[in-house]
Amino acid sequence: MAGGSAIRGSRVGAGPMGEAERGDAxxxxxxxxxxxxxxxxxxxxxxxxxxxxxxxxxxxxxxxxLDSKNPPPPPRIEPYKTHLAYVKERRTDKEADDILSEALQALRDRRARGEVIY
CATH class of the missing domain: 2.20.28.270 (RNA polymerase-binding protein A)
Known part of the structure; x- marks a missing residue:
């Protein structure tokens, strides 16, 4: 006689299979x-x-x-924008020139005072 469990192939607590036990879907x-x-x-x-x-x-x-004859078009993919592209959206060329000249003047003033600039 082969040894083993009488409930071979099922797990503990498993009930009968089928819709009758679970109810209707x-x-x-x-x-x-x-x-x-x-x-x-x-x-x-x-x-x-x-x-x-x-x-x-x-x-x-x-x-x-839901319309098989007229499905929605694929979404348009925007290209990757660089930081410079975002800055150009916010600033005009005149504003950029003003900011650049202020920054250059500040560097020149620091250099004239003898500060080390890296």
Missing amino acids: APRLYVSYFCSQGHETKPAFAADAQVPDTWDCPRCGLPAN
């Missing part, structure tokens, strides 16, 4: 969303939940909507 609504790459996504929602107009495509990450 909540009613669900499957909605199709379409992205500009042609992917279709069908997330499940509760039957009484409000369905969102847009959904992110899990395959490509682009936005998707």
Whole structure:
């Protein structure tokens, strides 16, 4: 006779399998969303939940909507801006020239006083 447990293949506390023990599943609504790459996504929602107009495509990450003929376009990606580009947005060329001349004059004054400038 082989030794072993009488409940081999199940874990302690496990009950019988099936819908009868767990109850019926909540009613669900499957909605199709379409992205500009042609992917279709069908997330499940509760039957009484409000369905969102847009959904992110899990395959490509682009936005998707309910209209298969007219999916939303991919978002426009702005190029990386440098610190100088942000400064140029805030300041005019005249203001930049004024600030530069003030900074240069301050350095010249320090040098004239004999301060060490690195």
